[in-house]
Amino acid sequence: MEYNVIDIILIALLVILCITALILDISEFISWSKAKEKVFVGNWINIAVTMILALALQIRPSIITILFLVMVVLLIPIYGFECLSPEGLRYPIFMNKGISPVEIHSYEYKKGLFGIEHLYIYNDKTNRKLSYNLGIKNMKAVKMLADWYGKHGYENPLTR
Helix, strand or coil: CCCCHHHHHHHHHHHHHHHHHHHHHHHHHHHHHHCCCCEEEECHHHHHHHHHHHHHCCCCCCHHHHHHHHHHHHHHHHHHEEEEECCEEECCCCCHHHEEEHHHEEEEEEECHHHCEEEEEEECCCCEEEEECECCCCHHHHHHHHHHCEECCCCCHHHC
16 A cells, blocks of 8 residues: 555654653543542543544545544543542643642533533633533532532532
8 A cells, every 4th residue: 555745744643643642641540540539520522522523534444544543542531531539630640740729620510502411610710611511410529529629609409
């Protein structure tokens, strides 16, 4: 099978992206393992969009297709899930020692698009909002949020 210059560049780029995603995954798994108490929440929409994108771009079987699928699988832990701990949100170990402190975060539960319940976690310093819909009613997650994280201007109906 012959590759043209564009294929070679694309293969090199995908290899670099796969290696980068692998490094991020490993450093995130290290950070997750350092949390004594942890709970995972996720966003099925992020996972579904990533998988649909991977399937939609499967034009022809080749090394490019395989590398792209590997990259997508490696990105799922990074973009699909969040590790909550009493110390804060857990990120790759080289980003602020793997922790975004609980003091700068607040949360709220509310219905999002199409009436789907969401957990929103706000970064009060940057006014950035993260949205999750997997594992949000897990009692361990509800208790951890209620015990350690500030409420974002509302009363949590799950802790009444």
